[in-house]
Amino acid sequence: MLTGGVGGARFLLGVKAYLGWDPVGPRPDGSADRVQAVVNTADDIRLHGLQVCPDLDSCLYTLSGAADVQRGWGRVDETWTVAGELAAYGAEAPWFSLGDRDIATHLVRTRMLSAGYPLSQVTAAIAERWQPGVELLPMTDDRVETHVVVADPAWRPPAGTGTGTDGSPAGRGTDGSPAGTGGGAAGAAGAPPVALHFQEWWVRYQAALPAQQILPVGADAARPGPGVLDALREADLVLLAPSNPVVSVGTILAVPGIRQALVDSPAPVVAVAPLIGGAPVRGHADACLAAIGVASTAEAVGRYYGARSAGGLLDGYLIAEGDDADVPGVRVAQAPLLMTGPAATAAMVARCVELAGVRR
C-alpha cells in the first residue's frame, strides 16, 4: 500500500482484518501474508528540535491500538504538560500540538537520527515497540518537505497605499513594492507569494488559504527508502490508500523511481477514492486538488491517477456507493467507503481484491 497518515492507517486496519489478523496486533506467526506500507514522509516537520513524522506515527499508533480514535490523531490517554510549558515559553509553532506521549516518540526518533541512523532504521526500531504487524517503509530516507505557496497572510499594504473606509482597495503601490507588482491593487490581493511548510498551511491555516502551488521540496533529489522498490516489485497487489492524492500518495510518487516501479510492477494496482460524494471524509483533500487543478470528485481523482494501460497507475478503482466515475481503461466498482471499523474496512479491501482479480 501507498499511504499517508490517518486515513491510510485505518485502511490498513481493514487489510489486517481482511487477512484475519488482529487489526491492532502484530502479524501472526506463520502467516502466509505480508503487508508492506510505503508511507509519506513529506509532512514531516522539525518542531522544538524534534523530528515529527505524522504519517508514520499515525500508522504506528493506529495499527497497534495506541491511537486516539476519537481525536483522530496522536496517542490515546494523551497528556499535554509539555505543550503547555512550551506555550508559556512562547516557543514557536504553538499551532501544532504535541502530546507528552507522542513527544517521547519524537525524542527517541530524533536522537537516533542525530546519531546517524536513517529514518527507515529508526522507524523499524520504533516499530519494535508497537508491533504494527505491517512493515512501515518511509518513502525515502532523504529530506522531502511539502511546501505550499500562498499569498502571504502576514502581508500588509505598504505605507502610502491603504484601503478605503469601505474596505475596497483605495490605491496602488507606486514605489515598486509588491502592492504594485503586476499592476494589482493594494490589499490582500497584492500580497506576494510565500511558501509555508505543509503543516503550517494544513494545521495553522486549516488549508483555508488558497494554494497557488504545492511543492514536494527535495523530492527530485530523494531516493526511494530501503525496501520500497522491492515491495512494489514483489507485491501481489498494490493498493493506493484513500489518502490525500496530492500531498500523501502524490508525494510518494514524486520520489524518482517509485512511480516507475509501480507502473512496472507485475501486481495489479487498485486505488480507493479519497472522496465520498465529492468531499473528503476528513482533511482538506479538496483544497489540495484545487491547487493542482483537479476537481473534487471521485471521477476526477481517478482520471488524475489514470489507467495503467494509458500510462497511468490504475487497474482498478473503488468508489463510494452513489458516486460515479468513468475512468477509461480502469475497472471501477462501488462500495460503502466509510471506514467505520476494521470489519467494514475489510469489506472494502475484499472489494479491492475482487477488482484486482487476485486470488489468495
Add this chain to the structure above:
Amino acid sequence: MLTGGVGGARFLLGVKAYLGWDPVGPRPDGSADRVQAVVNTADDIRLHGLQVCPDLDSCLYTLSGAADVQRGWGRVDETWTVAGELAAYGAEAPWFSLGDRDIATHLVRTRMLSAGYPLSQVTAAIAERWQPGVELLPMTDDRVETHVVVADPAWRPPAGTGTGTDGSPAGRGTDGSPAGTGGGAAGAAGAPPVALHFQEWWVRYQAALPAQQILPVGADAARPGPGVLDALREADLVLLAPSNPVVSVGTILAVPGIRQALVDSPAPVVAVAPLIGGAPVRGHADACLAAIGVASTAEAVGRYYGARSAGGLLDGYLIAEGDDADVPGVRVAQAPLLMTGPAATAAMVARCVELAGVRR
C-alpha cells in the same frame, strides 16, 4: 556567588530575602542591589538528545517559586508522562528522571543551542520567563563535564578465574586480563577503572562507588562565561555557596581564569560550610571530598579553600553552630546553617556580610 544547584539556589533565596526582595520574585525595580551567580555547568548532561543543566535549572526554578521544594529538584506540579514512555521504549539512562514540565525547558534550551546560541544567552532567554531576580551566569559556554573514575561496576572476572563459594577471591588473572593487572586479586577488586559521567555516578549509583578521581573534563580548555570575570571584579562581596566544594564550587574554579579573578577581586570572599556536624545536609559531598583526600569536616573544607592571605580563597568562613574550624588566616563564625526557609537563610547571609565587614 559561586554556586551549584539546589543548596546554592536555596542560599540565593536567602540573599534575596536579606536584600528585602521577594525570595521567589524578580529583582525589584530600582533596587540598588544586584546579585550575580556564577553557576556550575559541569553536571550538565545530554539525555534523549536534550541538553540538561541541572544546576542552572535548580536556580531558575527555585528562585522563581517553580521548584518542587519537597522533592528537592525539578518543577512543582510535575508530571511524568514522557519519562514513562521513554522507559517503554527502553531508551537509555532510565535512572535519570525528566519530568514533563522540565522537558519543555530542555527542548527550548537544546533548540537554541542547536541554532548556535551560547549557553549564556540561552540561559538569559529562559530566565526571561522565570525572572529569578538573580543574574545566572553559566561558569562557561564551553563544554565541561565532570567524570568520575571508579572501579568498573559492570566488570566480571574473566572466565578461568572466579571466586570461591564464600565469595572471597579465589584466583588471579593469568592471561593478562585486567584481573591480573597490578597483581590484584580477581573479583570486584580487580575491576579496571572506568570513567562515568558525574550524573551516572551521582544519580544511578548514588555516589556509592568509591571515586578514584573526579575530573572536570574539558575545563582546561574552557573559557569563563560572559560576565563571569567582570562579576568577580566588580563585586562588593563574593560568597561561596554551601554547595559541593569539589564538583560544584571546585569545578567553577577549575575554569582557567576564574580562580585568579576571585583571588584578585577587591571584594572579600566568604564561604559557607557545606557540612553540618561532618555531614552534608543533602547530596554526597563527603564522597566527593574523600576522592580528593579531604576529610568531611567544616575545618577540612575551610583549609581546602584556604586563606586568601596564604594563596587560598577565603577571608571569612561561616560554619554551623556546634562545629569547629581552625583555618589559619580566615575569620570564622558560627551560625545555624540549616536553610529552613528564606528568613533563616537571610540570617546566614547577614552573618556572612558581617564576617566580610562590608556595609550596605
